[in-house]
Each structure stands twice: as structure tokens, then as C-alpha cells.
Amino acid sequence: MKLVARLFLLSCLVSLSGCFEIVEQVFLKTDGSGDFQLVLNLSKSKTRLNSIMKMKTINGHDVPSKEEIKSRLTDIEKTVAKTPGISNVKTSVDFDNFIASISCNFKNVGRLNDAVKGIYTKENAGKKAPDKFYDYNTGVFERINKYAFKEDYKKLSNADKEIFATANYTAVFKFESTVSAASNKETKIAPSKKAVMLKLNALDVIHEKKSIENKINLTN
Template structure:
């Protein structure tokens, strides 16, 4: 999941621990998004952002009070924000078994949850956006699943948001990587994103990419997957 947010907003709030690290520590990172969806529409969502390659740099930055105009959160504040995110998701209809994992040794952050319907997952994103007073123009309906068709969309104007960032903030995306994995009970009949690769069982599909290429429109994260 690649979300847009302005620097002005970042100075006011810690959006979520995963994204504040992107801007605060300007480090090499990898985003991993995984959705497992059953034939009945229920499933599991896992989102990870991994800064482990930059942990030495992050440890140094955490000793500072500010960097590039951003206030550096303490480890305790990061944990508190994760707890708020967990509670927000847990209190969303159709969502259960929510767990956040905050590894402040290797700087790997993850959230796991189960959903009854894919619309419940989208509702979590909407609640998070509203809780942080993010612009209503930022869409949150990233996923749909109907009639054996799973769609991962990208409706956020990420290039426009990226262009508003200062040069130093833009640099954090240059080496960032993105991976999406979608798993199903049924086999895959077809898919629209030709950069994606299916598993040997043909019940899973994976897409690897560069975040900056997605921002610039050279790669797409959108995919329409039709099942048998």
C-alpha cells in the first residue's frame, strides 16, 4: 500500500509509525503488501515496511531532536502510535485478530489482520485517513472482490503529491522497493499487470517494483485478477 501525505501534515502528526520513518529517517526501505482472500471473500491482510538495511543510520538519528524540520519521535511514541493503529483497526466492523509488530532493533514494522469482506479492509484505511484529517480527495478503496474478480487499484495522485515535496524528502524514494503478493483459494485465470508473476500452483501472484518508478508512472501497482 503506497500512500500520499504532505510534509506539512507530517510535521503536525505521526501519520503511522511506518510512514513517519520514511520521511524522518530518509532511509532505504522496502514495502511488502500481502492479501490472502478466500472464495467467500474473507481473508487476511499483512503490510510490512522494512528499514533493516538502514538501522545503523536510524539509531543515530533517533538521538537527535529534529531533522529537516521534523520532530524525531521517541521509541515509546512510536509504540503508542502503533497501539492506536491496532485499536482503530480492531474496532472496525468485520475486522479481527489485529496485531502490530514493532521491531525497534531491526526497524521492521508490520500489521496483520483478518477481514470478513474486502470492504472491511478498505474501511480501516478510511478510518485511519479520517482520524488523521488527511485530505478527503485521497481515496482509500484500494481493493475490490466480486464475481471471482480481485482488483488492486491505485487512485491516489501520488505524482502530484510527490512533486510538492522538498528535494531532500524526494530522495527517500529513490531506492525504495515495493512487493505485492495476492493469494487465493482458486486458481488464477488471467491478470492485467504483465509484470506480475504467478506461482507454480497458479493460486498466488507476485509483483516486485521500484517505488520511484510507480510514482513516475513507469510501473503500475494496479492489477485485475480473474479466478477460475
């Protein structure tokens, strides 16, 4: 969660809003290429955030200007665009609804891992990035998570901790192939068998009661 918040320079807005959702979307073709999108949605708190954006600080947090947020998104876009095998990189931010996103096309899952690692390294100086966030091999697509959120959560103030009670993480994975099974028991498989969705409460993920990890078995 911390990485995504940093990613969009909205960490203070996230910590001051009452509700937010992280939506991760991947469309995987049979040849291993595909599309990726990550969305940070704070629209349910837009009334409060509109007021916060007019302030310089609140509860000890500096409030970034719209220009600062746009500039940071541009920096992230440039970082991702430099990754070999990554194309059509786009970032956007909607200040009417407080929704920020980054999207791209990837040549293969390995290149997508490189792009995510590039952002991780840039935003977490001195920390080694996990080798893989995704894997695709012999009809199996896997979402991997080696990052522990619990220690970062403990360092937050009580006020900041409260907002995670209503925060959600949603993963939507779509495929050209047919889904035959998913390892995470919270997964919902679409009637078409071409997509899966995993929606979890952020606190359950932070306290490791539930996991974002998932292994999707595919058949042609």
C-alpha cells in the same frame, strides 16, 4: 507512500533512511474472507536509523521516540479493530531491524475497504477517502488505486526525494482458488498458481510510469 509513512509515524525516519520497502499482503479465501498485512521495512538502513533515533531533530525533521511510535501504532490498531467484520488486529514494531506492521482478518473485501478507509480518513483530515482499495466479485480480485502520489512528492525537499530512488513497493496476493491471469504486466505468477507478486520501484509508481493496480482472474 505518504499514507503508509504516516500510518506508522515513521515518516521522518523513512525520509532520512537510505532504503525502505512497503510490503502489502492479502490472502483471499474462496468465500471472500481472508487475511491482510501491511509491512514497512527499513531494515537495510538500520545502522543509520539507530543513530538517528538518538537525536531530537535532523534535517528539519523531528525524530519520534520509540514511545511515540508505539503509541501511534496502538491508536491505529484501535481504529481498525472498531471496524465491523474486522478481527484479530495486531500491530508490531521491531526496533532492532526497524520493521513495523499491521495485520488483521476480514470477513469480506468490503470490510477490508472500510478498515483502510478508516485509517485514510484519520490520517488525511479533510480529504475524502477512495470508495474502494480492493474488489472481489465473480472470480476476480482487484487492487484499485485512485490516490495520486505525484503532487505530494513535488512538495518534498530534494534530500527527501532522493530516498525514493531505492524504495520499493511489493504486493503479494495469495488465494485458495487458482490464478488464471493478471492484468498488470509486471506481475509474477507463482508456479503453484495460488499466488502472485508485484514488485515496483517507488519512483515509477509516483511518476505514474507503472501502476500498483491489478486485476487477478481466479478459477476454482
